[in-house]
Amino acid sequence: MKTLNDYTVLSNGVKLPCLGYGTWQSPKEDARKGVKTAIDLGYRHIDTAFAYGNEDAVGEGIRDSGIARDELFVTTKHWITDRGYEKTIKAVETSLSLLGLDYVDLYLIHWPCVEKVTPEWKEINAATWRGFEKMYRDGKIRAIGLSNFEKKHVEALMETAEIAPMVNQIEFHPGYTQMDNVKYSKGFGMAVEAWSPLGSGAVLKDEFLGGIAAKYGKSTAQLCIRFALQNDVIPMPKSVTPERIKQNMEVFDFEITGEDMKAIAAMPELGFSGFRPEEAPADALVNGD
Ligand code: A2P
Secondary structure: OOOOOOEEEOOOOOEEEOOOEEOOOOOHHHHHHHHHHHHHHOOOEEEOOHHHOOHHHHHHHHHHHOOOHHHOEEEEEEOHHHOOHHHHHHHHHHHHHHHOOOOEOEEEEOOOOOOOOOOOHHHHHHHHHHHHHHHHHOOOEOOEEEEOOOHHHHHHHHOOOOOOOOEEEEEOEOOEOOHHHHHHHHHHOOEEEEEOOOHHHOOOOOHHHHHHHHHOOOOHHHHHHHHHHHOOEEEOOEOOOHHHHHHOOOOOOOOOOHHHHHHHHOOOOOOOOOOOHHHOHHHHHHHOO
């Protein structure tokens, strides 16, 4: 990863830029301005989700930037209330309409349905995926993938999938790397993306990381982003602050040594969100328990 313009080639040939701009927890107005700022600065990969409630604002930010559509890589995600074939098709149409786009570059199942929610979890994920496959074949989505899936959920999906998922987006940052899942997902042939590459800000005050970052004359945020890049994991740091949006792309002028990479990977758990797919955190949020 030498420049912001580097990319990973997905299993269907689509090019996924190696660093993205995240919008989780960005209120609409911040998302609109942040997306425009990021694109003006040179980001070409924007990540949102239906559940973030800001797809319309992200779309506005894209239009404000004036960028040509085919220069941009836009990801959004399917929400758990839209599980099933018909609902998935409608969900894609809703997200496209909110974004004001004719297609998205990548669409992800935000969370797997799991056994704790229903014994029919496999069938439900399979039906959702059939909806993904239809919209992919119809040209509404250039690449389809998963988020927060573990081996068990991927294997179950593959019992009926006609098209294999191309991406898995998981929580990944110093202090919580899920290396087993990273290895599994890559071995499967998926590109791995990091959500919360800065631990949602929770790892940025850590002294150990701060000490390593200082050696390179970089901020802890830049160290975390570079750590993902050097693990061949695609980070999408979120910031609504223009200086930070800029700082977060200035990560191609240094290289973390092998020794430091190992030390960061081995650090004790820090900044874990608490979200485990088998605990169905998203379903709990929706059902209110
Ligand atoms: P803000 O959006 O107010 O600028 P993650 O990408 O892991 O979800 O982390 C996002 C959090 O990290 C946000 O609170 C964001 O704050 C903060 N953040 C993003 N970039 C930086 C940076 N370069 N320095 C300090 N904090 C940052």
